[in-house]
Each structure stands twice: as C-alpha cells, then as structure tokens.
Amino acid sequence: NAGVTQTPKFRILKIGQSMTLQCTQDMNHNYMYWYRQDPGMGLKLIYYSVGAGITDKGEVPNGYNVSRSTTEDFPLRLELAAPSQTSVYFCASSKGNTGELFFGEGSRLTVL
Amino acid sequence: DAKTTQPPSMDCAEGRAANLPCNHSTISGNEYVYWYRQIHSQGPQYIIHGLKNNETNEMASLIITEDRKSSTLILPHATLRDTAVYYCIVRGSGGTSYGKLTFGQGTILTVHP
Numbered sequence: 001n002a003g004v005t006q007t008p009k010f011r012i013l014k015i016g017q018s019m020t021l022q023c024t025q026d027m028n029h030n031y032m033y034w035y036r037q038d039p040g041m042g043l044k045l046i047y048y049s050v051g052a053g054i055t056d057k058g059e060v061p062n063g064y065n066v067s068r069s070t071t072e073d074f075p076l077r078l079e080l081a082a083p084s085q086t087s088v089y090f091c092a093s094s095k096g097n098t099g100e101l102f103f104g105e106g107s108r109l110t111v112l
Numbered sequence: 113d114a115k116t117t118q119p120p121s122m123d124c125a126e127g128r129a130a131n132l133p134c135n136h137s138t139i140s141g142n143e144y145v146y147w148y149r150q151i152h153s154q155g156p157q158y159i160i161h162g163l164k165n166n167e168t169n170e171m172a173s174l175i176i177t178e179d180r181k182s183s184t185l186i187l188p189h190a191t192l193r194d195t196a197v198y199y200c201i202v203r204g205s206g207g208t209s210y211g212k213l214t215f216g217q218g219t220i221l222t223v224h225p
Binding site: 004035042043044058088090101102 | 144146153154155156157158161199201203212213214215216217218
C-alpha cells in the first residue's frame with residue numbers, strides 16, 4: 001500500500017496564480033484532511049471530509065477550496081495565490097472519526 | 113479540546129529511555145491523549161493514544177496519571193532516528209472533533225550518540 005500520496009512535492013507560484021494540490025489514499029479511509037504548517041509552527045486544519053460528496057471547513061479555510069468526488073481523492077485548490085499561502089501542506093486520512101491519522105509527505109508551496 | 117503544555121526541547125543519549133512529559137490539566141472525561149511525532153520535513157506520524165489506562169505498543173509506552181492531568185511518553189531505547197518533534201494532543205472522542213488535532217509547538221527531542 002502506498003498510503004497517502006501527495007503531488008507535487010514542491011511548487012513555486014506567482015501571486016495571483018491558481019493551482020491544485022493532489023491527494024490520494026489507497027487505504028479506503030472515509031475521512032480525509034488538509035493541514036498547513038508554517039515554519040516553526042504546528043499544523044492547522046484547512047478543510048476536512050467525512051466521505052465522498054461531503055466537505056467542511058477547518059480553522060483556516062480562506063483562500064482554499066476542496067472537493068471529494070471519490071473516496072480516494074481529496075484535491076485542494078488555491079485560487080489567486082498570495083504570499084501568506086507559502087507553507088507546507090499535508091494531506092491526511094483516517095478510518096472513521098478517530099485521532100489516528102495517516103499523513104502524506106507534504107507539498108512545499110512558495111508564492112512569490 | 114484541552115490545551116497541552118510540553119517542554120520546548122529535551123536531550124537523550126542513544127540507547128537510553130526518553131521520557132517526554134505533557135501537562136493537560138484541563139482535560140475532560142471523554143478526551144483522549146494522543147502522541148504524534150514529526151521527523152524533519154516529513155508528515156506527522158501517529159505513535160500512541162490513551163484515555164486513562166497506560167498503553168504500550170511497538171513504538172512506545174504512554175503513562176497517564178491517575179487524575180489524568182499529565183502524561184509521559186516513553187521511548188524505551190532511543191535511537192538517532194527518534195530525533196524529532198513530539199506532539200502531545202488532547203482530543204475529544206466524537207461530535208465535532210473531526211480531525212481536530214491541535215498541534216502545538218511540541219517537544220524537540222534530540223538523541224545523541
């Protein structure tokens with residue numbers, strides 16, 4: 001099993017550009033999450049999904065959108081990138097509403 | 113979810129036990145204690161969790177005090193690969209606690225040869 005796979009691993013964007021961070025998991029987990037981690041800080045929840053077709057906002061959703069059309073995939077879209085969105089983004093999944101999350105390796109995004 | 117307090121950094125000699133403390137004095141009855149670690153630039157990794165009883169798995173042991181106001185994560189024989197940031201997190205067991213793992217600053221554990 002690959003677990004949670006994120007692409008791309010690194011990306012540089014110009015201010016105002018848009019992009020999608022891809023996340024897929026092969027563990028048949030129904031819960032999926034997106035976090036961001038700024039340098040030297042803990043992780044903050046952006047969006048989460050409890051199943052296909054259901055998404056909800058976390059602590060810091062502004063500037064992002066998500067969709068969950070399948071159990072496996074949970075892409076995160078950045079519209080009109082801003083320097084404040086420079087961060088490392090982590091996707092995670094869990095089987096049910098537990099605190100045992102499986103994380104991807106992260107996507108490092110820089111907005112210049 | 114209850115707030116946690118951890119020391120910012122700790123050192124440990126390779127082969128010795130690493131004991132990482134966590135204070136969660138405002139924990140409520142249905143909240144679990146979770147431990148994660150994050151090795152440099154990687155995604156966080158789940159270690160262990162518990163409610164009130166001590167727990168052990170292949171990675172670590174978790175000791176929770178009887179009043180549940182503090183806990184200790186024990187890595188019995190630390191190796192250089194255990195150098196990481198360790199996060200102690202208190203989380204509710206249901207309701208609207210979806211994914212709400214509040215990652216604070218954690219403890220930077222450095223294992224020395």
